[in-house]
Amino acid sequence: SQTIHQWPATLVQPVGSPLSLECTVEGTSNPNLYWYRQAAGRGLQLLFYSVGIGQISSEVPQNLSASRPQDRQFILSSKKLLLSDSGFYLCAWGEAAYGYTFGSGTRLTVV
Amino acid sequence: RKEVEQDPGPFNVPEGATVAFNCTYSNSASQSFFWYRQDCRKEPKLLMSVYSSGNEDGRFTAQLNRASQYISLLIRDSKLSDSATYLCVVPRYNQGGKLIFGQGTELSVKP
Numbered sequence: 154s155q156t157i158h159q160w161p162a163t164l165v166q167p168v169g170s171p172l173s174l175e176c177t178v179e180g181t182s183n184p185n186l187y188w189y190r191q192a193a194g195r196g197l198q199l200l201f202y203s204v205g206i207g208q209i210s211s212e213v214p215q216n217l218s219a220s221r222p223q224d225r226q227f228i229l230s231s232k233k234l235l236l237s238d239s240g241f242y243l244c245a246w247g248e249a250a251y252g253y254t255f256g257s258g259t260r261l262t263v264v
Numbered sequence: 265r266k267e268v269e270q271d272p273g274p275f276n277v278p279e280g281a282t283v284a285f286n287c288t289y290s291n292s293a294s295q296s297f298f299w300y301r302q303d304c305r306k307e308p309k310l311l312m313s314v315y316s317s318g319n320e321d322g323r324f325t326a327q328l329n330r331a332s333q334y335i336s337l338l339i340r341d342s343k344l345s346d347s348a349t350y351l352c353v354v355p356r357y358n359q360g361g362k363l364i365f366g367q368g369t370e371l372s373v374k375p
Contacts, residue, residue, distance in 0.1 A: 187362070189365075196367040197351070197365040199362055212362075241305075243308075249296070249356075249362065251313070252298045252300075252310045252313055252353070252363070253363055254310070255308055256307060257306075258306070
Protein backbone atom coordinates (compact mmCIF):
# COMPACT_ATOMS: atom_id res chain seq x y z
CA SER A 154 0.00 0.00 0.00
CA GLN A 155 1.04 3.58 -0.55
CA THR A 156 2.24 5.73 2.33
CA ILE A 157 3.46 9.29 2.54
CA HIS A 158 5.94 10.53 5.10
CA GLN A 159 6.57 14.11 6.06
CA TRP A 160 8.99 15.56 8.58
CA PRO A 161 9.58 17.24 10.90
CA ALA A 162 6.17 17.43 12.58
CA THR A 163 6.85 20.80 14.18
CA LEU A 164 9.49 23.41 13.61
CA VAL A 165 10.28 26.77 15.20
CA GLN A 166 12.67 28.88 13.16
CA PRO A 167 13.92 32.46 13.48
CA VAL A 168 13.24 35.02 10.79
CA GLY A 169 15.92 34.93 8.12
CA SER A 170 16.91 31.33 8.72
CA PRO A 171 16.76 28.67 5.98
CA LEU A 172 14.11 25.98 5.71
CA SER A 173 14.03 22.46 4.36
CA LEU A 174 10.98 20.23 4.61
CA GLU A 175 11.02 16.75 3.16
CA CYS A 176 8.29 14.49 1.90
CA THR A 177 8.63 10.93 0.60
CA VAL A 178 6.12 8.53 -0.86
CA GLU A 179 6.29 4.74 -0.75
CA GLY A 180 4.46 2.11 -2.70
CA THR A 181 3.97 3.96 -5.96
CA SER A 182 6.09 5.23 -8.81
CA ASN A 183 6.06 8.57 -10.62
CA PRO A 184 3.42 10.08 -8.35
CA ASN A 185 2.09 13.60 -8.78
CA LEU A 186 3.30 15.48 -5.71
CA TYR A 187 1.99 18.66 -4.14
CA TRP A 188 2.92 21.14 -1.42
CA TYR A 189 0.10 23.02 0.27
CA ARG A 190 0.17 25.60 3.04
CA GLN A 191 -2.58 26.34 5.52
CA ALA A 192 -2.27 29.57 7.49
CA ALA A 193 -3.99 29.69 10.89
CA GLY A 194 -7.76 29.67 10.41
CA ARG A 195 -7.47 29.69 6.64
CA GLY A 196 -7.95 27.29 3.75
CA LEU A 197 -5.34 25.24 1.90
CA GLN A 198 -3.22 27.12 -0.61
CA LEU A 199 -1.40 25.17 -3.31
CA LEU A 200 2.26 26.20 -3.41
CA PHE A 201 3.98 23.78 -5.81
CA TYR A 202 3.25 20.66 -7.75
CA SER A 203 5.39 18.17 -9.63
CA VAL A 204 4.49 15.56 -12.21
CA GLY A 205 8.00 14.08 -12.44
CA ILE A 206 11.65 14.29 -11.39
CA GLY A 207 12.98 17.79 -11.83
CA GLN A 208 9.57 19.15 -12.92
CA ILE A 209 8.27 21.83 -10.59
CA SER A 210 5.38 24.21 -11.14
CA SER A 211 4.88 27.16 -8.84
CA GLU A 212 1.43 28.44 -8.01
CA VAL A 213 2.16 31.66 -6.17
CA PRO A 214 5.20 33.95 -6.05
CA GLN A 215 6.94 33.79 -2.70
CA ASN A 216 10.31 33.20 -1.12
CA LEU A 217 9.80 29.43 -1.14
CA SER A 218 11.09 26.92 -3.65
CA ALA A 219 10.57 23.23 -4.27
CA SER A 220 12.69 20.46 -5.72
CA ARG A 221 12.15 16.85 -6.70
CA PRO A 222 15.56 15.20 -6.74
CA GLN A 223 14.14 11.65 -6.81
CA ASP A 224 10.94 10.10 -8.08
CA ARG A 225 9.30 9.83 -4.67
CA GLN A 226 10.96 12.73 -2.85
CA PHE A 227 9.66 16.27 -2.73
CA ILE A 228 11.46 19.05 -0.85
CA LEU A 229 10.24 22.49 0.14
CA SER A 230 12.92 25.08 0.86
CA SER A 231 13.54 28.68 1.70
CA LYS A 232 16.78 30.60 1.93
CA LYS A 233 15.40 33.19 4.36
CA LEU A 234 12.16 32.71 6.25
CA LEU A 235 9.66 35.50 6.81
CA LEU A 236 7.14 35.78 9.63
CA SER A 237 4.41 35.30 7.03
CA ASP A 238 5.81 31.85 6.20
CA SER A 239 4.36 30.47 9.42
CA GLY A 240 1.71 27.86 8.81
CA PHE A 241 0.85 24.22 8.41
CA TYR A 242 2.70 22.72 5.44
CA LEU A 243 1.20 19.65 3.85
CA CYS A 244 2.63 17.35 1.22
CA ALA A 245 0.22 15.31 -0.85
CA TRP A 246 0.28 12.79 -3.67
CA GLY A 247 -2.37 11.52 -6.00
CA GLU A 248 -4.46 12.13 -9.07
CA ALA A 249 -7.08 14.82 -9.32
CA ALA A 250 -9.60 12.26 -10.57
CA TYR A 251 -9.29 10.17 -7.42
CA GLY A 252 -8.34 12.64 -4.71
CA TYR A 253 -5.11 13.21 -2.87
CA THR A 254 -3.56 11.60 0.18
CA PHE A 255 -1.87 13.99 2.57
CA GLY A 256 1.11 13.58 4.81
CA SER A 257 0.74 14.39 8.49
CA GLY A 258 2.08 17.90 7.94
CA THR A 259 4.72 20.19 9.40
CA ARG A 260 3.63 23.01 11.67
CA LEU A 261 6.12 25.85 11.12
CA THR A 262 6.36 28.84 13.40
CA VAL A 263 8.68 31.63 12.36
CA VAL A 264 9.71 33.81 15.30
CA ARG B 265 -16.23 34.59 -7.80
CA LYS B 266 -13.99 32.12 -5.97
CA GLU B 267 -13.33 28.79 -7.64
CA VAL B 268 -14.78 26.93 -4.70
CA GLU B 269 -17.04 28.52 -2.09
CA GLN B 270 -18.51 26.90 0.98
CA ASP B 271 -20.99 27.83 3.68
CA PRO B 272 -18.94 29.89 6.11
CA GLY B 273 -20.15 28.14 9.26
CA PRO B 274 -19.60 27.29 12.02
CA PHE B 275 -22.46 24.86 12.41
CA ASN B 276 -23.34 23.98 15.99
CA VAL B 277 -25.78 21.07 16.18
CA PRO B 278 -26.97 18.61 18.84
CA GLU B 279 -26.21 14.91 18.64
CA GLY B 280 -28.61 13.12 16.34
CA ALA B 281 -29.29 16.15 14.17
CA THR B 282 -29.11 16.19 10.40
CA VAL B 283 -26.83 18.84 8.93
CA ALA B 284 -26.12 19.86 5.36
CA PHE B 285 -23.22 21.77 3.89
CA ASN B 286 -23.27 23.45 0.51
CA CYS B 287 -20.47 24.21 -1.88
CA THR B 288 -20.46 26.02 -5.22
CA TYR B 289 -17.78 25.85 -7.89
CA SER B 290 -17.03 28.03 -10.87
CA ASN B 291 -15.38 25.65 -13.36
CA SER B 292 -18.17 23.98 -15.30
CA ALA B 293 -15.65 21.51 -16.81
CA SER B 294 -15.00 19.85 -13.45
CA GLN B 295 -15.77 16.13 -13.55
CA SER B 296 -15.03 14.85 -10.08
CA PHE B 297 -15.53 16.31 -6.67
CA PHE B 298 -14.51 15.48 -3.14
CA TRP B 299 -15.37 16.11 0.46
CA TYR B 300 -12.48 16.01 2.89
CA ARG B 301 -12.61 16.04 6.66
CA GLN B 302 -9.97 17.88 8.68
CA ASP B 303 -9.67 17.47 12.41
CA CYS B 304 -8.06 20.22 14.46
CA ARG B 305 -4.34 20.47 13.75
CA LYS B 306 -4.38 17.38 11.53
CA GLU B 307 -4.10 16.71 7.82
CA PRO B 308 -7.23 16.57 5.65
CA LYS B 309 -8.56 13.09 4.95
CA LEU B 310 -10.73 12.02 2.05
CA LEU B 311 -14.31 11.49 3.18
CA MET B 312 -16.25 11.03 -0.05
CA SER B 313 -15.78 11.19 -3.80
CA VAL B 314 -18.55 12.32 -6.15
CA TYR B 315 -18.35 11.43 -9.83
CA SER B 316 -21.95 11.49 -11.01
CA SER B 317 -25.11 12.72 -9.39
CA GLY B 318 -24.22 11.63 -5.89
CA ASN B 319 -22.77 9.14 -3.48
CA GLU B 320 -23.89 7.65 -0.19
CA ASP B 321 -21.82 6.05 2.55
CA GLY B 322 -23.66 5.20 5.72
CA ARG B 323 -24.79 8.42 7.40
CA PHE B 324 -23.11 10.57 4.76
CA THR B 325 -24.64 11.55 1.43
CA ALA B 326 -23.02 13.76 -1.17
CA GLN B 327 -25.05 15.20 -4.02
CA LEU B 328 -23.96 16.96 -7.18
CA ASN B 329 -25.99 19.42 -9.23
CA ARG B 330 -24.00 20.14 -12.39
CA ALA B 331 -26.54 22.57 -13.81
CA SER B 332 -26.29 24.80 -10.76
CA GLN B 333 -22.65 23.92 -10.09
CA TYR B 334 -23.02 22.99 -6.48
CA ILE B 335 -22.23 20.03 -4.29
CA SER B 336 -23.77 19.23 -0.94
CA LEU B 337 -22.84 16.98 1.95
CA LEU B 338 -25.57 15.66 4.22
CA ILE B 339 -24.75 14.11 7.58
CA ARG B 340 -27.57 12.24 9.30
CA ASP B 341 -27.73 11.26 12.97
CA SER B 342 -24.72 13.43 13.87
CA LYS B 343 -22.21 12.01 16.32
CA LEU B 344 -19.83 13.87 18.61
CA SER B 345 -17.01 12.38 16.55
CA ASP B 346 -18.31 14.16 13.43
CA SER B 347 -17.02 17.46 14.86
CA ALA B 348 -14.42 18.66 12.37
CA THR B 349 -13.96 21.00 9.43
CA TYR B 350 -15.39 19.76 6.14
CA LEU B 351 -13.61 20.80 2.97
CA CYS B 352 -15.18 20.89 -0.48
CA VAL B 353 -12.61 20.09 -3.17
CA VAL B 354 -12.74 20.52 -6.95
CA PRO B 355 -10.03 19.58 -9.49
CA ARG B 356 -8.75 22.16 -11.93
CA TYR B 357 -8.31 19.76 -14.86
CA ASN B 358 -7.15 22.25 -17.43
CA GLN B 359 -4.08 23.08 -15.34
CA GLY B 360 -2.45 19.78 -14.49
CA GLY B 361 -5.33 18.44 -12.46
CA LYS B 362 -4.69 20.35 -9.25
CA LEU B 363 -7.18 20.11 -6.43
CA ILE B 364 -8.64 23.39 -5.28
CA PHE B 365 -9.95 23.48 -1.72
CA GLY B 366 -12.78 25.53 -0.33
CA GLN B 367 -12.25 27.43 2.89
CA GLY B 368 -13.99 24.72 4.88
CA THR B 369 -17.07 24.60 7.06
CA GLU B 370 -16.62 23.90 10.74
CA LEU B 371 -19.05 21.51 12.41
CA SER B 372 -19.41 21.18 16.15
CA VAL B 373 -21.72 18.45 17.43
CA LYS B 374 -22.79 18.96 21.03
CA PRO B 375 -24.12 16.36 23.50
